[in-house]
Amino acid sequence: MAHLESRKHISPDSGFPITIHPHFNAKIKEHIPPEAIRSEITPSKDRASFADPEKKALFATGAKRTDLTESIGTILENIQLSQLTPQQLDELALLVSERGVVFFRNQDLTTAGQEALFEHYGTLDRHPAQKTQRHVIIKGSTEDHREIASYTPWPSGDFHADTSFELNPPSYSLLRMEEHPPVGGDTAWVSQYGLYDALSEHMQRFVDGLHAVHTSRLQYDTILDLWGVGPNRPPIDTHHPAVRTHPVTGLKALNVNPGFVTGFAELKKRESDKLLDFFDLHLHSADDHAVRWKWDVGNVALWDNRATVHRVIPGSYEAPRRGIRTTVFGEKPYFDPKSESRDGRARRLKAEAAAAAANDNDKVGVADVPTKIAPGSESGDGRTDATVEIVKEADVPA
Ligand SMILES: [Fe+2]
Numbered sequence: 001m002a003h004l005e006s007r008k009h010i011s012p013d014s015g016f017p018i019t020i021h022p023h024f025n026a027k028i029k030e031h032i033p034p035e036a037i038r039s040e041i042t043p044s045k046d047r048a049s050f051a052d053p054e055k056k057a058l059f060a061t062g063a064k065r066t067d068l069t070e071s072i073g074t075i076l077e078n079i080q081l082s083q084l085t086p087q088q089l090d091e092l093a094l095l096v097s098e099r100g101v102v103f104f105r106n107q108d109l110t111t112a113g114q115e116a117l118f119e120h121y122g123t124l125d126r127h128p129a130q131k132t133q134r135h136v137i138i139k140g141s142t143e144d145h146r147e148i149a150s151y152t153p154w155p156s157g158d159f160h161a162d163t164s165f166e167l168n169p170p171s172y173s174l175l176r177m178e179e180h181p182p183v184g185g186d187t188a189w190v191s192q193y194g195l196y197d198a199l200s201e202h203m204q205r206f207v208d209g210l211h212a213v214h215t216s217r218l219q220y221d222t223i224l225d226l227w228g229v230g231p232n233r234p235p236i237d238t239h240h241p242a243v244r245t246h247p248v249t250g251l252k253a254l255n256v257n258p259g260f261v262t263g264f265a266e267l268k269k270r271e272s273d274k275l276l277d278f279f280d281l282h283l284h285s286a287d288d289h290a291v292r293w294k295w296d297v298g299n300v301a302l303w304d305n306r307a308t309v310h311r312v313i314p315g316s317y318e319a320p321r322r323g324i325r326t327t328v329f330g331e332k333p334y335f336d337p338k339s340e341s342r343d344g345r346a347r348r349l350k351a352e353a354a355a356a357a358a359n360d361n362d363k364v365g366v367a368d369v370p371t372k373i374a375p376g377s378e379s380g381d382g383r384t385d386a387t388v389e390i391v392k393e394a395d396v397p398a
Helices: 085-097 111-119 190-199 201-208 217-226 269-284 342-363 385-395
Strands: 064-067 074-077 103-105 137-139 169-179 187-191 212-217 237-241 243-245 252-254 260-263 290-293 299-305 308-312 322-329
Touching: 074 085, 085 103, 085 260, 085 299, 111 169, 111 322, 187 190, 187 299, 190 252, 190 342, 201 243, 201 252, 237 243, 260 269, 299 308
Parallel strands: 074 103
Antiparallel strands: 064 074, 103 299, 137 322, 169 299, 169 322, 187 290, 187 308, 212 237, 212 260, 243 252
């Protein structure tokens, strides 16, 4: 069970613990972070920007692609991450940017191999509670997260994008499982492209201009008490666009998560609280934009931290759960008002394709159409007789 300081302070009336202010919690009060607050950096260009849109090199490996849902999540089989070339890694990043999260089974990656592979994608980031420089160990949660939330300000079991409070939140995250219980400890991801798409157009226009307050303060206080871990850096609040533009796909993604967002900079408190409540419901009811992964040893999940949120599902398993996670610094989130939603792009492309097809048909005048074509034959320019019949009907006034 958690070593919560609050559990030592029991109300004589109810018999339940009383939460004391963090300032009087010795574990929080006495901790002095050893590092300073970070400054903004400009990371190198996203590797997915260099990829072949058709990903021919990646699929030349014989990799078998299966999309797990329409909105998010793909599994690649018959592929070893440890064997991929730089070009194939770029194409994999593009696939991840598009699908949100990509899964692999039976991987032979080592921790050193994982770190080296991830350095292809940028400079390795470090979680505030991470003691080693190059990776963090992810154990999962067997706490009763609903009960813990009574005493800690941070919703530790809820959806989040990794360290979204940083000035440069991670672009990509990779989690490789080394030990895992036979049941329990699943991780769920939800598409932030999909969550934006699912808003009404009026709500999209409203949220487009807002800034979400992403904070590490609640996590800072909580992990000092709950985990007994001293964060490396002081807590910060960062205002990021509530809707961000993905630098590779150019798509809009919602940039709000219950793990780290405490409000909206432009709104008054009550407005902000109610909007957060709505987004909590919006996220937790988005089964059509979610995917859930049942882990096994040797599995890997590689996700885009800008286009998804995730959470490990708390459980009561007793066998150890141990994953190795690496992240790399991403760009400072930005909002380009000219960017489009994923649904909006799909509608535009469909309309453009229909318009192009209609335009092609317009170019085929009646005089150009052979009057007699044998059934099943082609008209000479690749159009079948059936196509020609349609063109003739459309072109000839009644
Ligand atoms: Fe996470």
